Amino acid sequence: MATKRSGKAYYMISAVAAKYDIHPQTLRLYEREGLLKPSRTEGNTRLYSEEDLDQLETILSLTRELGVNLAGVEVILNMRRKMERMQQEVNEFMAYVKKELARGLDDWEQRLSTAMVKSSPTDLVRSGAAGAAGAGNASSASAGADDEDEIDIASTASKRSS
Numbered sequence: 001m002a003t004k005r006s007g008k009a010y011y012m013i014s015a016v017a018a019k020y021d022i023h024p025q026t027l028r029l030y031e032r033e034g035l036l037k038p039s040r041t042e043g044n045t046r047l048y049s050e051e052d053l054d055q056l057e058t059i060l061s062l063t064r065e066l067g068v069n070l071a072g073v074e075v076i077l078n079m080r081r082k083m084e085r086m087q088q089e090v091n092e093f094m095a096y097v098k099k100e101l102a103r104g105l106d107d108w109e110q111r112l113s114t115a116m117v118k119s120s121p122t123d124l125v126r127s128g129a130a131g132a133a134g135a136g137n138a139s140s141a142s143a144g145a146d147d148e149d150e151i152d153i154a155s156t157a158s159k160r161s162s
Contacts, residue, residue, distance in 0.1 A: 010039070010047035020060060027056075033070055035059055035077065 017024045030036040031046070036055055038046040048056070055077075062068040062076060 008049060010049055011053070013038075013046045013048070016048045016053065016056070020056060022060070030056070030059060030070075033074065035070070035073060 011019075013024050013027055017027060027036065027046075031038065036048075036052055036059070038048045038052050041047060058077070059073055062073050063070070068076065
């Protein structure tokens with residue numbers, strides 16, 4: 001028998017036991033072991049929510065199909081909860097990283113739009129490397145020109161003195 005509390009469906013222990021072909025005492029055992037936590041009415045009647053039924057299906061699958069004992073079921077359910085929390089934390093971190101990357105791109109686009117010379121960072125790196133290589137050649141060429149100028153000045157001076 002299903003009852004409604006605050007828009008959700010809740011099932012009494014007899015209805016759950018009949019639906020899953022288990023004894024109500026087994027459901028009480030699962031609750032004592034901490035595997036299920038049904039809510040209670042003011043009269044202390046157990047009410048199972050859809051989430052409780054999903055949990056029960058997992059428990060029954062582990063015990064019936066895989067032969068896991070209740071201690072093993074407890075360990076598996078605890079690990080699942082931890083993994084779900086970790087997955088949630090990873091998802092939150094990824095959302096944060098995406099937000100920060102988007103903000104960084106917006107900042108970069110803002111800087112580029114106000115720049116005096118419009119170019120991409122890769123163009124600046126490429127031209128900077130080419131400019132440095134070209135500057136090295138230009139400096140050696142100008143150094144050579146300075147040597148020639150010194151020779152010309154010296155030869156002109158010797159011609160004047162003779």
